[in-house]
Amino acid sequence: MGASGVGSFDNDNAMDWVAELEGYADDSPIVDALNTVIDQADDSPGTLDCSIAIAAAEVVAAQLGHPHEDCPEEIEVWVEGHPAPSATRVAQARQAIEVILAESELKGLWENSGGLEEWQGAMEDLLSRLPY
Known part of the structure; x- marks a missing residue:
C-alpha cells in the first residue's frame, strides 16, 4: 500500500477508488465497498478493502455535510449531484469503520508501524462525522 x-x-x-467514483451516477461503489468489509468482519478484512471502505465512508460523511478537511475535489463534485445518504447507508459506513478498527490487516499494519494511536484517532474522527 502506498501510504x-x-x-x-x-x-x-x-485515491484510485475516488478516481473511479467519478464515473458512477449511483452509489453502488459506496455500497459495495462498505459491504465488502462488513462481510469480512469475521475474517480480518484486507488492507485494500479497508482503504477503499474508509474512502467510501468519507463520501457518506461528505454527503452529510461533514467532509474530511482534505476531501478530494472529485468527492466534492460527486456529492453535489447526489442526495443525502439514508440512515441505513450511514449505519453501514459506521459498521464498516468499526469492523476495520476492531480487527483488520490495516489495523495490524498501523500496530506494526508504531502509528496505531494516530490512525485510530483519524478513524474516530471519521466516526464522529457519521452520526447515528
Whole structure:
C-alpha cells in the first residue's frame, strides 16, 4: 500500500477508488465497498478493502455535510449531484469503520508501524462525522 499518512486519502488505493467514483451516477461503489468489509468482519478484512471502505465512508460523511478537511475535489463534485445518504447507508459506513478498527490487516499494519494511536484517532474522527 502506498501510504504517506493516517488520513483517509493518504494512500493510493483510496485515491484510485475516488478516481473511479467519478464515473458512477449511483452509489453502488459506496455500497459495495462498505459491504465488502462488513462481510469480512469475521475474517480480518484486507488492507485494500479497508482503504477503499474508509474512502467510501468519507463520501457518506461528505454527503452529510461533514467532509474530511482534505476531501478530494472529485468527492466534492460527486456529492453535489447526489442526495443525502439514508440512515441505513450511514449505519453501514459506521459498521464498516468499526469492523476495520476492531480487527483488520490495516489495523495490524498501523500496530506494526508504531502509528496505531494516530490512525485510530483519524478513524474516530471519521466516526464522529457519521452520526447515528
